[in-house]
Amino acid sequence: MTLPSWRDNQLGTMKRAALWLVSVVGEGNVFTKEDVKNAFPGISQADRRVRDLRDYGWRIDTHREDGQLGQSEQRFVAQGQPVWVKATKDSSSITETQRRKILTSDGNRCRSCGITPGQAYAGSFETAQIDIARRKVKHNGSSRVELVAECNRCRVGGRGLEADLDTVLDGVSKLGGLQRQMLADWVAADEREFGAVELLWGDFRTLPAESRNKVRAALGLPPA
Known part of the structure; x- marks a missing residue:
């Protein structure tokens, strides 16, 4: 079945954006807000219309869902309903x-x-x-x-x-006494608190290699 042209102004911005994603970007590929702006010049809400497609089952990931993406990047993961045919909102969307x-x-x-x-x-x-x-x-x-x-x-x-x-x-049931009490404390507070060792581990991992070797020496470990 031949798709309508994403350049057809009579379709409306959201339908055109959907067709642009399918025809130009392609599933699995990355696009930016600048790409959307260039594809739909003079349309101020084009980026919002792209986001609206999620209400119709389209999966478009940002850096929140995909750690490999930059803050201005999005990935067209999967097509949802063909909104250019019939736009029926996905009842599973979150209001x-x-x-x-x-x-x-x-x-x-x-x-x-x-x-x-x-x-x-x-x-x-x-x-x-x-x-x-x-x-x-x-x-x-x-x-x-x-x-x-x-x-x-x-x-x-x-x-x-x-x-x-x-x-x-x-x-x-398999936890030891200390681990069981730690979990019980987290559950009671409904919050996990990071201990001193966990915080030190996080800081250690951010150090450069030379500095990490000094920490290893302080712990009696050989250089990495």
Whole structure:
């Protein structure tokens, strides 16, 4: 089936943007905001219309989902509904009201690691951004999808993973006294606190090789 031309002004910006992604960018490839601007000169909301395609099942990743992307880059991962034929919103899309409710219920922090928006990750200058992620969970033998607040690192690193209640309970039963108390403290506070050793590890990893060897010597280890 021949696609309409993405240059047809009568189609509207979102339909044209969808056709541009399919015809020019191609699935799996990277484009920038500047590319969108150049493709649709004089249209101030073109970049927003590209984002709107996510409501129709289109997967367009940013640096939040794909750590290999720069802040101005996006990756066209997969096509959703052919909006140039019939635009029916995907009922699975998250509304702004749902998003605020989930963020509030999760304390406006990452459900997985507990970091808050703008907080720097241990041992780095990178700061966390919190958004909504779909997480597969298994409970009493059946699987379902939970909407949770997660930071950019956990959202990318945990993609495709499934949390299993039975596996978690089995892991808890095998913990030693000190580890069990540490987990209990985190659960009670509903927040994970990084200990001195974890913070030192993060700082150690940021040091240049010569400095890391001095740390290794202080720990009685040979140079790397």
